[in-house]
Each structure stands twice: as structure tokens, then as C-alpha cells.
Amino acid sequence: xxxFRNPVGPQPPQVYxxxxxxxxxxxxxxxxxxLLIVFRPVAGQSEEKAxxxxxxxxxxxxxxxxPPEQREGEACLPELxxxxxxxxxxxxxxxxxxxxxxxxxxxxxxxxxxxxxTDLQVYEITSGSELYWKSTDCQTEQTPQKVALExxxxxxxxxxxxxxxxSSAATCKSERPPxxxxxxxxxxxxxxxxxxxxxxxxxxxx
Numbered sequence: 001x002x003x004f005r006n007p008v009g010p011q012p013p014q015v016y017x018x019x020x021x022x023x024x025x026x027x028x029x030x031x032x033x034x035l036l037i038v039f040r041p042v043a044g045q046s047e048e049k050a051x052x053x054x055x056x057x058x059x060x061x062x063x064x065x066x067p068p069e070q071r072e073g074e075a076c077l078p079e080l081x082x083x084x085x086x087x088x089x090x091x092x093x094x095x096x097x098x099x100x101x102x103x104x105x106x107x108x109x110x111x112x113x114x115x116x117x118t119d120l121q122v123y124e125i126t127s128g129s130e131l132y133w134k135s136t137d138c139q140t141e142q143t144p145q146k147v148a149l150e151x152x153x154x155x156x157x158x159x160x161x162x163x164x165x166x167s168s169a170a171t172c173k174s175e176r177p178p179x180x181x182x183x184x185x186x187x188x189x190x191x192x193x194x195x196x197x198x199x200x201x202x203x204x205x206x
Contacts, residue, residue: 070108076149078194080108085188085201088159093206094181099159100125102190102197106149115193117145121157122191126200132179132186133162138172164205181205 068077081104088099100123106112119142123135149155165176179186187200 070110070112072110072112073148074112076106076112076114077108080112081106081114081149081195083190083192083195083197084154085190085197085199086156086159087188087201087203089203091204091206097161097163098188098203098205099161100188100190100201101157101159102192103154103156104149104192105154106151109151111148111150113146113148115144116147116155116157118143120144120193123160123162124189124191125162125186126189127179127184127186133165133167135160137167137169179205 068079070077070080084103084105086101086103089096092098102121102123104114104116106114118139121135123133124131125133147155163176164181165178167176182205184205185202186205187202189200190197
């Protein structure tokens with residue numbers, strides 16, 4: 001018969017069962033302690049790595065593009081230059097021709113050089129969604145010109161007259177029809193190379 005199930009000895013069997021129970025509990029406690037020692041550093045490392053991952057994600061999401069830098073005396077960066085449509089009046093009596101031009105401003109921190117010749121200037125006059133006149137439809141002279149633009153100092157192009165007629169490339173050598181007056185509203189938009197005025201200059205014709 002097994003001595004494990006039926007302890008043999010001078011003392012009662014209950015004594016031997018209690019001893020075996022204590023020994024078994026002791027072994028279990030030792031195993032638990034060993035497992036805690038082995039696995040606790042791994043858990044700690046996982047917790048410590050989490051913030052590093054978050055930091056990497058934040059660095060990746062931050063923009064890395066540096067703002068454009070204008071160099072003194074070099075060609076102006078288009079993104080640092082703005083142009084504005086200009087008229088000499090806001091309304092014109094019958095027979096008066098609007099004088100149109102553009103204002104050019106260097107928004108950078110240093111002076112730069114820019115092409116502003118008539119070969120790059122474009123003037124458009126609209127009313128509603130309709131284009132009535134465009135300066136390049138019958139333009140005969142295109143003169144390149146470079147100017148130095150000081151920071152924040154507006155420079156204006158030479159004003160040109162609009163004869164209050166509708167333009168098209170097909171009417172360059174013929175009489176053009178006059179546009180509607182009597183208080184009609186028109187808008188001037190200007191372009192310089194790849195630049196375009198953000199707002200139009202509104203005026204009235206009588």
C-alpha cells in the first residue's frame with residue numbers, strides 16, 4: 001500500500017498530512033516569487049518604452065518645412081511679393097477714361113530684384129462673370145524691366161488708360177463697341193507673371 005496516501009510513523013497520520021500541506025504551500029510560494037522576479041522587469045520595460053513611442057509620433061507629426069528666406073539683392077521670391085489692382089478714381093463721368101495700374105510690395109525682410117516689365121503685366125476688366133477687356137488682346141509693345149523692391153515699400157507701375165470699349169484679339173484693327181455706362185459697375189484684376197491680385201478694384205462708369 002502507498003505510503004503517500006497512508007503515512008507511516010509513530011505519530012498520528014494528521015500530523016504527517018499537515019507537514020505535507022505546509023511543504024506544498026512553501027513550494028508554491030517559492031514558485032510564485034520566482035515568476036514575479038522573472039516577469040516583472042519585462043512589464044517594466046514595456047511601460048518605459050510607451051512614452052518614447054509617443055514622443056517619436058509627435059516628432060513625426062510636426063511640420064519640418066522652413067519658411068522661405070529672401071536673400072539681399074537676389075531675385076524676389078514670388079511668395080513674398082503681393083500685387084494690388086489700382087484705379088485713379090472709384091467712379092468716372094461720361095467721357096472720362098479710367099487710369100489703371102498695379103501696386104507691388106515686397107513683404108520680405110530684405111531688398112530684392114523683380115521683373116515687372118509690360119511683358120509680364122496683365123490687366124483684366126470684368127463685370128459680373130463676363131470679361132470685357134484684357135490688356136494683352138492687342139498689346140504691341142512688351143518691354144522687360146527689372147526693379148529693386150525695398151521691404152514694405154509699395155511701387156506702382158505706369159498707369160495706362162482704358163478707353164471704355166470691349167476688347168478681343170479680332171478687333172485690334174477695327175472699331176470696338178463701347179461698354180455699358182450709366183452707373184454700371186466694373187472690376188479690375190491685375191497679374192504679374194505668376195502673381196495675381198487677391199482682390200479686385202471696383203469702379204463705376206457714368
